[in-house]
Amino acid sequence: MSGRRIVALLLCLVSLAALAAVAWWNPLAALFATCAALVAAGLTRLLASNKTAQQPTAAATVPESLNKNDAVSPSALLDATMNSMREGVLIVDSEMRVISSNSAARNIFAGVEGKLEERRLTELTRNPAIHDVFRAALEEGERAEVKVEMRRGDRRIFDLGVAPLRFAGAGRARGAIGVFFDITQLERLERVRQEFLSNVSHELRTPLTAIIAFVETLEDGAMEDAEHNRRFLNVIRKNAERMHNLIDDILELSSIEAGIVTVEPRAVRLASVIEDITTALASRAAERRVTLHNEIENGAQVYADARRLEQMLTNLLDNAIKFNREGGRVTIRHEANAGSDRISITDTGDGISPEHIERIFERFYRIDRARSREMGGTGLGLAIVKHLARAHDGEATVQSTPGEGSTFIIELPKADGRSEGGCL
Numbered sequence: 001m002s003g004r005r006i007v008a009l010l011l012c013l014v015s016l017a018a019l020a021a022v023a024w025w026n027p028l029a030a031l032f033a034t035c036a037a038l039v040a041a042g043l044t045r046l047l048a049s050n051k052t053a054q055q056p057t058a059a060a061t062v063p064e065s066l067n068k069n070d071a072v073s074p075s076a077l078l079d080a081t082m083n084s085m086r087e088g089v090l091i092v093d094s095e096m097r098v099i100s101s102n103s104a105a106r107n108i109f110a111g112v113e114g115k116l117e118e119r120r121l122t123e124l125t126r127n128p129a130i131h132d133v134f135r136a137a138l139e140e141g142e143r144a145e146v147k148v149e150m151r152r153g154d155r156r157i158f159d160l161g162v163a164p165l166r167f168a169g170a171g172r173a174r175g176a177i178g179v180f181f182d183i184t185q186l187e188r189l190e191r192v193r194q195e196f197l198s199n200v201s202h203e204l205r206t207p208l209t210a211i212i213a214f215v216e217t218l219e220d221g222a223m224e225d226a227e228h229n230r231r232f233l234n235v236i237r238k239n240a241e242r243m244h245n246l247i248d249d250i251l252e253l254s255s256i257e258a259g260i261v262t263v264e265p266r267a268v269r270l271a272s273v274i275e276d277i278t279t280a281l282a283s284r285a286a287e288r289r290v291t292l293h294n295e296i297e298n299g300a301q302v303y304a305d306a307r308r309l310e311q312m313l314t315n316l317l318d319n320a321i322k323f324n325r326e327g328g329r330v331t332i333r334h335e336a337n338a339g340s341d342r343i344s345i346t347d348t349g350d351g352i353s354p355e356h357i358e359r360i361f362e363r364f365y366r367i368d369r370a371r372s373r374e375m376g377g378t379g380l381g382l383a384i385v386k387h388l389a390r391a392h393d394g395e396a397t398v399q400s401t402p403g404e405g406s407t408f409i410i411e412l413p414k415a416d417g418r419s420e421g422g423c424l
């Protein structure tokens with residue numbers, strides 16, 4: 001087979017790949033079809049090992065167009081193409097011995113010493129699912145797919161698609177090509193999505209169940225009971241407000257994550273913002289006999305969107321009051337560093353154990369679900385704080401010692417001398 005015919009064959013494969021990618025919505029199928037052009041690297045090697053092939057070497061004759069342009073060999077061009085892919089590609093012969101691989105595949109099998117080529121598949125991995133899908137493609141002559149989990153340090157999940165490679169007139173497959181598509185992140189996002197839907201359903205169901213129960217009680221005659229109907233109506237109102245707050249927080253968080261919410265940073269007088277918040281929360285602090293201690297200097301300024309800054313600090317201060325011990329203390333501080341401003345809110349509550357620290361800013365994550373609901377929390381406040389801080393190119397973190405309290409920190413970058421819009 002001449003070099004021109006090989007190139008023509010590859011062009012046909014590319015065309016078929018494009019058609020298949022359009023026809024199949026499945027991401028792996030489209031990816032696999034696109035990778036069909038990369039079979040060339042394996043084809044050249046298979047041709048070299050094919051005793052009946054009329055072409056003595058895989059490199060073949062370099063097309064005239066390539067001869068005129070630095071004489072780049074088809075093999076080098078295909079190797080460069082394969083190694084530019086993020087997906088791992090393995091091509092094996094009929095005995096399941098690797099004859100070609102790209103750099104992504106070598107990263108997947110990083111624990112294997114030396115080159116992958118000439119090794120049997122069983123030497124690369126003991127995962128039976130990988131062996132089975134390659135064997136199925138070779139023996140049955142049909143495309144096969146499987147989801148596989150690889151553990152070499154971290155856990156990674158791949159969609160592996162394998163298709164047989166045949167020569168014209170050959171009855172059985174002479175080899176197979178496998179494409180490893182890393183879906184670890186997609187799996188994580190799907191898991192997060194399912195958890196989110198489950199949490200939303202649960203959080204809405206709880207107040208809704210209470211509302212329905214008390215409405216039915218009122219319908220059964222409690223409306224005429226002046227002693228109880230006002231209390232029942234108050235419970236209904238509180239649960240309705242809870243649902244309303246939850247929906248508001250969901251919409252707010254969704255807008256922030258989608259990038260719909262924009263921040264307009266300006267120089268803001270921090271002491272003024274803190275004073276407004278502590279005034280609004282004073283009655284709540286008094287109910288729990290929590291002392292609010294403001295250590296912010298009058299001249300302190302930060303560069304932030306004033307409304308979003310107030311939203312973040314209100315959430316953190318409200319939490320510091322709610323989850324503090326009765327008779328406790330909340331301290332608000334500001335520290336100006338070389339490149340950032342650090343605002344911290346410290347409480348004297350129960351603190352947060354290490355296993356909760358890493359997840360405390362996740363949506364709907366609660367250390368004590370029952371207590372959080374009792375306090376009226378939606379489980380989304382800290383997630384909103386984190387995303388708003390990042391929208392400012394800053395960060396929200398927490399430091400805590402169980403039994404001693406917690407310190408929530410918002411770190412915001414400085415304005416680099418800018419003062420657009422003046423102080424608010």
